[in-house]
Amino acid sequence: MGRPRKIPIIEEKEIAEIDESLQLCNLRNMYDHFFKTLWKLKMDLDEMKKRDEKELVTKKGVGRKPKIKKETQISHSIVFSGFRRGDGASTMSLNFSYAFAENSANSVVLIDGNLRDPVLQNQFIMKRKKGLYDALQGNAGIQDIVNEIISKKFFFISAGQQTKNPITLFESAKFEVLLKQLKEKYDLVIFDSAPLLGNPETTLLANKTDGLIMILNADVTRWEVAKSVKNDLEGANVRILGAILNRKQFIIPQAIYKFL
Numbered sequence: 001m002g003r004p005r006k007i008p009i010i011e012e013k014e015i016a017e018i019d020e021s022l023q024l025c026n027l028r029n030m031y032d033h034f035f036k037t038l039w040k041l042k043m044d045l046d047e048m049k050k051r052d053e054k055e056l057v058t059k060k061g062v063g064r065k066p067k068i069k070k071e072t073q074i075s076h077s078i079v080f081s082g083f084r085r086g087d088g089a090s091t092m093s094l095n096f097s098y099a100f101a102e103n104s105a106n107s108v109v110l111i112d113g114n115l116r117d118p119v120l121q122n123q124f125i126m127k128r129k130k131g132l133y134d135a136l137q138g139n140a141g142i143q144d145i146v147n148e149i150i151s152k153k154f155f156f157i158s159a160g161q162q163t164k165n166p167i168t169l170f171e172s173a174k175f176e177v178l179l180k181q182l183k184e185k186y187d188l189v190i191f192d193s194a195p196l197l198g199n200p201e202t203t204l205l206a207n208k209t210d211g212l213i214m215i216l217n218a219d220v221t222r223w224e225v226a227k228s229v230k231n232d233l234e235g236a237n238v239r240i241l242g243a244i245l246n247r248k249q250f251i252i253p254q255a256i257y258k259f260l
Ligand SMILES: Nc1ncnc2c1ncn2[C@@H]1O[C@H](COP(=O)(O)OP(=O)(O)O)[C@@H](O)[C@H]1O
Pocket: 004, 023, 024, 025, 082, 084, 085, 086, 087, 088, 089, 090, 091, 092, 119, 246, 247
């Protein structure tokens, strides 16, 4: 396999301004798969939401019909996180968002929610210098932080300033308001977040969104660790939407796997 290609969302003339060593790899050959997975996720989420709303009504004992949004109005928010730095959460969130923007009529906003160690700002030429941090500090509105990467389809919000203590920011009422605004404006809201181990804000963030996609690093993430983190997440009422086994090496020809 050759060197991974760069994500082709930067105009040719602008490439010189981007530091190539900071570019995440392009998993374009997997876009079909990503898109199918995302679509299935969306359907599952819609089902879950309907079930939740029905349960709520039954619990209350109210005979009224639950208020279910129209299909076109349903938006989702999903968090991507690995276990440790380097597992591939930023790569997956970027490729997933881009696959969605390319393959669907809906809009997606990708947010660098890793306020401790942001990397996604290196992927785009951005008009807006401010990002999530600034909005959560009350120093910027949504219009000051959103970068339009593909017209009407793909939007990006950088982390803005880096911070070692992002927990209070995600706990704040400002975060709730911002998330609500984003969900009203875009069909899919994707957060790239800090690794699950040692960064409690990811659990907090996942709890406030529709759920989490965990990135496991094949041959590195130990299953005992994954299992224990999964239990903790479920204990914290986080919906685990799925897991991606990243960097899986196929040591024998792929066709042979079918017979195993
Ligand atoms: N499946 C993959 N194939 C090749 N390179 C990958 C893959 N996943 C991640 N990488 C590379 O590994 C590095 C770390 O990935 P990154 O997405 O930044 O991890 P994380 O966000 O979990 O810390 C990046 O340079 C990225 O391009």
